[in-house]
Amino acid sequence: MHPGEAYEIHAALTMHFAPGNFDAIKYNFKVRNSDTRWKNYPRKHVYNKLAERFPVKKDLIEFLLANIVTGVTYAGDMEACNYLQWCGRKSRLSYQFVLDMSTLLCYNDTLEFDEIFIQSSDGSRPLMMAALSAGDVSLESVVLFHKLTDVINKMPDFDSIVWPDEKRLMLQYAAFLPFDREKYFSIFSNIMNSAKTQKLEKADNKV
Secondary structure, X not given: OOHHHHHHHHHHHHHHHOOOOOOOOOOOOOOOOHXXXXXXXXXXXXXXXXXXXXXXXXXXXXXXXXXXXXXXXXHHHOOXXXXXXXXXXXXXXXXXXXXXXXXXXXXXXXXXXXXXXXOOOOOOOOHHHHHHXXXXXXXXXXXXXHHHHOHHHHOOOOOOOOHHHHHHHHHHHHHHOXXXXXXXXXXXXXXXXXHHHHHHHHHHHHO
């Protein structure tokens, strides 16, 4: 891989997660005037190292993506640990989804569905988003749940500073996660039924 191509892939991913409608996947990680920008780029050594380390395009894309969704956007600051952790999460997407949805539904049986996933009773963020911020559920599980329910678009604008960036990150990340609707619908339905059964059992025990 040429370092200029590594630069272009990074630029495409940066544009994908920035405000606007650029779709890096649709345009095959190509951006306009990339050659000119590359010639004028002052820190070429950063992409020289990336191109040498990741000669396969798919691997480089995943390394960059893993860091960007973690909040690291400058290529020179990107770390292998973010990539390895992301690979681990990706390898257990459905398993982690079961754990995270079970955490949200089965252990919070006093809350209504909307309070867990859309908006809390006082108008603040739902439990799912609070759990994401606390690191109790994974970003991937939230995005997969969105792909199943369109939940992120159903949430209100909680604030004008942080939420727009958080929302855009999740919506744009969705395109990179494999998704089998039937599979995840079945998983979530089973968890919902288990949560309902658990709630009924607790109610019976109180009688």
